[in-house]
Amino acid sequence: MKGPGPRVYAAVYAALMALLGVTMALSAVDLGPFGAAAAFSIAAFKAILVALYFMHLRYERGLLAVFASAGFVWLGVLALLAYCDYLTR
Amino acid sequence: MPEEAIFEDALERRQAAALGMWTFLATEVLLFGALFVAYALNYHLHADAFREAARRLEHLLAGANTAVLLSSSWTMAMAVHSAAAGRRRSLLAYLAATMLLGAAFLGVKAIEYRTEYEHGLFPGRFTWQGPAPARLFFNFYYALTGLHAAHVSAGLAALAWLWLSAFRARLDPRSVAAVENTGLYWHLVDMVWIFLYPMLYLMGRAP
Numbered sequence: 001m002k003g004p005g006p007r008v009y010a011a012v013y014a015a016l017m018a019l020l021g022v023t024m025a026l027s028a029v030d031l032g033p034f035g036a037a038a039a040f041s042i043a044a045f046k047a048i049l050v051a052l053y054f055m056h057l058r059y060e061r062g063l064l065a066v067f068a069s070a071g072f073v074w075l076g077v078l079a080l081l082a083y084c085d086y087l088t089r
Numbered sequence: 090m091p092e093e094a095i096f097e098d099a100l101e102r103r104q105a106a107a108l109g110m111w112t113f114l115a116t117e118v119l120l121f122g123a124l125f126v127a128y129a130l131n132y133h134l135h136a137d138a139f140r141e142a143a144r145r146l147e148h149l150l151a152g153a154n155t156a157v158l159l160s161s162s163w164t165m166a167m168a169v170h171s172a173a174a175g176r177r178r179s180l181l182a183y184l185a186a187t188m189l190l191g192a193a194f195l196g197v198k199a200i201e202y203r204t205e206y207e208h209g210l211f212p213g214r215f216t217w218q219g220p221a222p223a224r225l226f227f228n229f230y231y232a233l234t235g236l237h238a239a240h241v242s243a244g245l246a247a248l249a250w251l252w253l254s255a256f257r258a259r260l261d262p263r264s265v266a267a268v269e270n271t272g273l274y275w276h277l278v279d280m281v282w283i284f285l286y287p288m289l290y291l292m293g294r295a296p
């Protein structure tokens with residue numbers, strides 16, 4: 001199986017811990033409305049790193065990539081429709 | 090029917106296993122995702138009360154726990170790598186490290202729950218005189234972190250089983266696939282926590 005090696009894993013781990021450090025540091029300062037946006041952008045970036053490298057999605061093709069995205073796509077549909085309902089009441 | 094007759098080669102076997110696992114993970118994404126969406130909508134309806142309630146949580150402990158769980162994902166990735174390379178001793182070591190980190194995460198979570206119990210923030214013993222929707226926030230908090238902790242516990246059981254079977258016998262393609270699938274599960278549970286951390290603990294801090 002072709003996949004990333006220990007060097008890539010170490011680099012991703014270092015990036016994840018650095019991003020956690022940034023989130024914790026940012027939570028101590030008042031960024032106004034950008035605080036939540038920053039915290040969630042960093043979380044999304046961390047999740048993408050985990051999915052692409054630890055879960056090997058960067059190296060997967062075809063049917064497996066479709067199956068892996070299916071859950072997230074349907075969650076997007078669920079969130080979109082729920083928000084359309086609540087925010088237009 | 091022997092497995093050799095079903096699968097053309099090792100790659101096909103591995104892809105079939107991963108495909109099944111991702112199908113299960115999609116249901117997990119929707120299980121947690123539905124709760125995330127419900128939380129987000131209620132947050133918008135009661136933003137001030139939710140923020141005030143979120144400030145009662147132990148955000149520094151949660152930050153430390155995030156580091157513990159991210160570390161466990163790294164050791165899990167290394168365990169999968171060791172299994173695929175056929176290195177049994179390093180597989181056993183990385184599996185043990187992942188289990189230790191997972192158990193440490195649950196330990197810190199237990200300390201948090203105890204602190205909340207002492208502060209009167211526990212269901213059935215809720216004495217905090219905060220704004221009314223704060224109780225709703227804490228219901229979400231216990232449901233989300235409780236469901237997540239249950240997933241960590243299930244992951245620990247799977248890891249213990251992998252460790253024992255790798256300890257007892259040589260690695261065959263089937264056990265390598267089992268390590269890979271447990272890895273996928275463990276990383277997804279980590280991913281859920283990556284979002285729970287800002288959602289629950291940091292919202293009260295970022296105005």
